[in-house]
Amino acid sequence: MKNNDLINKLTISELSNKYPFAENFFTENHLPVETFQDKTFHEFIVTFSEDKIEDFALDVEKIEESLVDYIEQMKLFLGMEEENSIDMLTIVAGQDKSGNKEGFERLDIHKSEIISIVGPTGSGKSRLLADIEWTAQKDTPTQRQILINSELPDKKWRYSSNNKLVAQLSQNMNFVMDLSVKEFLELHAQSRMIEDIDETVEKIITAANNLAGEQFDLTTAITALSGGQSRALMIADTAILSSSPIVLIDEIENAGIDRKKALELLVSSDKIVLMATHDPTLALIADKRIIIKNGGISKIITTSPEEKKILKKLDEMDDIIQKMRSDLRKGEILKSDF
Numbered sequence: 001m002k003n004n005d006l007i008n009k010l011t012i013s014e015l016s017n018k019y020p021f022a023e024n025f026f027t028e029n030h031l032p033v034e035t036f037q038d039k040t041f042h043e044f045i046v047t048f049s050e051d052k053i054e055d056f057a058l059d060v061e062k063i064e065e066s067l068v069d070y071i072e073q074m075k076l077f078l079g080m081e082e083e084n085s086i087d088m089l090t091i092v093a094g095q096d097k098s099g100n101k102e103g104f105e106r107l108d109i110h111k112s113e114i115i116s117i118v119g120p121t122g123s124g125k126s127r128l129l130a131d132i133e134w135t136a137q138k139d140t141p142t143q144r145q146i147l148i149n150s151e152l153p154d155k156k157w158r159y160s161s162n163n164k165l166v167a168q169l170s171q172n173m174n175f176v177m178d179l180s181v182k183e184f185l186e187l188h189a190q191s192r193m194i195e196d197i198d199e200t201v202e203k204i205i206t207a208a209n210n211l212a213g214e215q216f217d218l219t220t221a222i223t224a225l226s227g228g229q230s231r232a233l234m235i236a237d238t239a240i241l242s243s244s245p246i247v248l249i250d251e252i253e254n255a256g257i258d259r260k261k262a263l264e265l266l267v268s269s270d271k272i273v274l275m276a277t278h279d280p281t282l283a284l285i286a287d288k289r290i291i292i293k294n295g296g297i298s299k300i301i302t303t304s305p306e307e308k309k310i311l312k313k314l315d316e317m318d319d320i321i322q323k324m325r326s327d328l329r330k331g332e333i334l335k336s337d338f
């Protein structure tokens with residue numbers, strides 16, 4: 001207990017700002033902290049004289065422990081996440097489907113890098129994403145090992161639903177809840193302790209509609225959303241509300257949404273993004289690409305300056321295709337002089 005930051009490092013005012021519910025704890029335990037705002041909780045407690053301790057029926061040893069327990073439990077209850085500071089994710093080589101060692105030793109992926117994963121259908125792209133999500137420790141068919149900040153990952157990443165290491169955007173996104181879009185987003189925003197819920201909900205729906213073809217609004221039932229719409233909603237929700245430091249994306253191109261815009265939304269400066277893709281534009285947007293063959297990582301290629309130039313060309317072609325898609329959807333007749 002002696003070294004707990006909650007007790008020894010944060011001032012009472014910092015503590016109350018970070019965990020507004022701590023005020024309840026002070027009130028319930030009749031702790032007059034008002035004039036000790038710039039002191040730590042420990043500094044406050046040691047000012048108690050013997051008399052005061054008796055008056056307040058305080059167990060000084062226990063009260064610090066109770067405060068820490070209370071904050072931890074409230075955080076868990078409210079689904080608050082720690083600030084997940086991850087500077088580096090490491091994949092340590094395992095084996096391919098034939099049991100041969102993979103074609104690399106160790107791949108370090110830093111904060112704000114985008115990595116694409118390419119390879120034929122069935123080669124093992126989703127498996128690699130699953131290894132990262134599970135923080136595999138040589139306990140999956142690939143025998144890979146995942147390290148966080150060069151260390152063995154904390155078990156909390158695996159077992160706590162409140163402390164998600166990754167935000168996973170998978171191919172199937174099935175909502176089973178009987179809620180409107182507004183209710184769903186409000187619930188999520190509340191659980192993340194967001195202050196301005198209305199504004200955040202509005203931001204998410206605007207971003208989602210920016211990605212989806214057909215517009216939907218806050219009163220739409222979650223179950224009535226199309227595949228593309230629910231995907232767009234999940235992407236906007238993840239980008240704006242999720243504190244997970246790693247985002248895993250499985251084949252965003254099949255989602256029927258504007259994938260480039262989706263990626264821009266997701267790639268905030270402090271996240272690591274890994275995406276499995278069959279789309280050359282998305283593959284080249286990445287800083288590096290992992291080539292998967294027969295279940296193993298065969299190569300890791302850094303996107304070259306020449307490829308970045310090609311990406312510009314691909315973008316132009318892509319715009320033409322997107323425009324055609326949109327015209328076709330609107331029932332227009334295409335002309336050959338595009």
Ligand SMILES: Nc1ncnc2c1ncn2[C@@H]1O[C@H](COP(=O)(O)OP(=O)(O)OP(=O)(O)O)[C@@H](O)[C@H]1O
Pocket residue numbers: 095096097098119120121122123124125126127128141142276294295296
């Ligand atoms: N190294 C490995 N050893 C054993 N099995 C593996 C290995 N890598 C992948 N697999 C298995 O191979 C199958 C296909 O892999 P996966 O679904 O990841 O392919 P994919 O590249 O994502 O395919 P798609 O492009 O069709 O989505 C899965 O059952 C997966 O568990």
